[in-house]
Amino acid sequence: MSANNKAISPNQSDHQDRPAPGWRDYLALTKPGVVMLLMVTAVAGMFLATDPPGMVPLDIFIPAFVGLSLAMMASAAINQIMDQKIDAIMKRTEKRPLVAGVISPKAAVAFAVALALASMAMLYFLVNPLTAGLTLFGFVGYAFIYTLYLKRATPQNIVIGGIAGAIPPLLGWAAVTNSLDPYAWLLVLIIFVWTPPHFWALAIHRADEYAKADVPMLPVTHGIPFTRESVLYYTILLFICSLLPYLTGMSGLIYLVSAVILSGIFLIHAVRLRFSQDPKLPMKTFGYSIVYLFVLFTALLVDHYIPLHPLQP
Numbered sequence: 001m002s003a004n005n006k007a008i009s010p011n012q013s014d015h016q017d018r019p020a021p022g023w024r025d026y027l028a029l030t031k032p033g034v035v036m037l038l039m040v041t042a043v044a045g046m047f048l049a050t051d052p053p054g055m056v057p058l059d060i061f062i063p064a065f066v067g068l069s070l071a072m073m074a075s076a077a078i079n080q081i082m083d084q085k086i087d088a089i090m091k092r093t094e095k096r097p098l099v100a101g102v103i104s105p106k107a108a109v110a111f112a113v114a115l116a117l118a119s120m121a122m123l124y125f126l127v128n129p130l131t132a133g134l135t136l137f138g139f140v141g142y143a144f145i146y147t148l149y150l151k152r153a154t155p156q157n158i159v160i161g162g163i164a165g166a167i168p169p170l171l172g173w174a175a176v177t178n179s180l181d182p183y184a185w186l187l188v189l190i191i192f193v194w195t196p197p198h199f200w201a202l203a204i205h206r207a208d209e210y211a212k213a214d215v216p217m218l219p220v221t222h223g224i225p226f227t228r229e230s231v232l233y234y235t236i237l238l239f240i241c242s243l244l245p246y247l248t249g250m251s252g253l254i255y256l257v258s259a260v261i262l263s264g265i266f267l268i269h270a271v272r273l274r275f276s277q278d279p280k281l282p283m284k285t286f287g288y289s290i291v292y293l294f295v296l297f298t299a300l301l302v303d304h305y306i307p308l309h310p311l312q313p
């Protein structure tokens with residue numbers, strides 16, 4: 001099958017043409033890199049909810065970890081099932097297993113449904129209904145509302161859709177306490193504000209592909225200079241939001257120092273992205289966004305177990 005044909009209509013190959021899918025193909029359907037970082041934030045939520053600091057009871061930790069991972073993987077698989085036409089047009093996504101015809105749409109649907117059902121059963125019966133309900137909200141938000149509607153409708157798609165990607169710390173927290181803690185919402189806020197610079201940095205680099213696929217991402221609808229400016233504004237906001245765990249007494253000095261350094265470096269990336277035309281900067285900023293979130297949440301965890309709280313009596 002030529003690349004051209006593939007771009008027009010994915011999955012054209014007959015059944016006989018399709019090579020047998022392996023576990024790696026199914027794994028690729030679940031966006032494992034993204035799920036791993038989402039799970040770092042969910043696990044941080046679980047440990048931060050454990051007060052006084054200790055171990056999360058294993059009878060909660062294991063089903064919550066597996067259940068949340070499966071829900072995220074299922075929603076990523078549904079995203080790829082719904083997005084086959086767009087994914088076939090963009091270089092970055094043209095080798096995905098559904099587009100390449102390695103996995104059939106039927107098999108992908110069966111796989112996603114099995115993961116989603118297993119996840120919901122595990123969270124509902126072994127963790128708590130609150131966590132199951134909130135996870136369902138995130139699942140529907142990403143797999144259907146973002147993918148089927150927002151992504152195709154408005155350049156604010158990733159800002160609104162970012163709510164689904166931001167809730168994992170709340171899910172982790174709810175798994176442990178069966179409640180919605182204001183501190184957990186603070187972590188949601190940080191990821192929510194982090195998402196636009198994370199994604200728009202990449203979208204600047206891939207603006208032509210999004211235009212070709214007719215996806216109204218910000219650089220396509222409002223231009224690259226406006227997107228660079230928007231990344232800078234959100235990064236300033238992120239700097240401020242990243243201080244809130246310290247200012248509200250949730251975290252101590254270890255976190256504060258980490259947040260200032262990490263957010264400062266993010267800000268330097270965003271300022272350079274705004275004022276320099278260096279073609280490497282967008283992907284450098286995107287790559288740094290991932291390091292940023294990983295290290296920030298690690299710092300929250302370390303801080304929780306080695307607390308230095310000079311603000312408190």
Ligand code: HEM
Nearest residue numbers: 033034037038041092158161162165166191195199202290
């Ligand atoms: C609506 C919200 C989001 C959008 C639109 C978005 C978009 C993207 C895109 C398009 C990529 C692919 C980059 C590539 O193939 O080179 C990506 C990669 C990534 N995203 Fe996001 N993202 C969002 C939210 C999140 C969240 C909430 C997290 C984690 C907390 C996250 C973590 C990652 C990671 C770790 C990668 C690299 C994974 C890999 O390449 O395997 N993203 N993101």
Ligand SMILES: CC(C)=CCC/C(C)=C/CC/C(C)=C/COP(=O)(O)OP(=O)(O)O
Nearest residue numbers: 034071072075076079135138139142164165
């Ligand atoms: C609680 C729960 C189940 C939450 C689900 C959260 C989740 C999996 C968020 C992922 C966000 C993401 C990678 C969006 C990119 O989709 P895209 O279609 O714009 O990117 P693509 O072009 O790489 O497919």
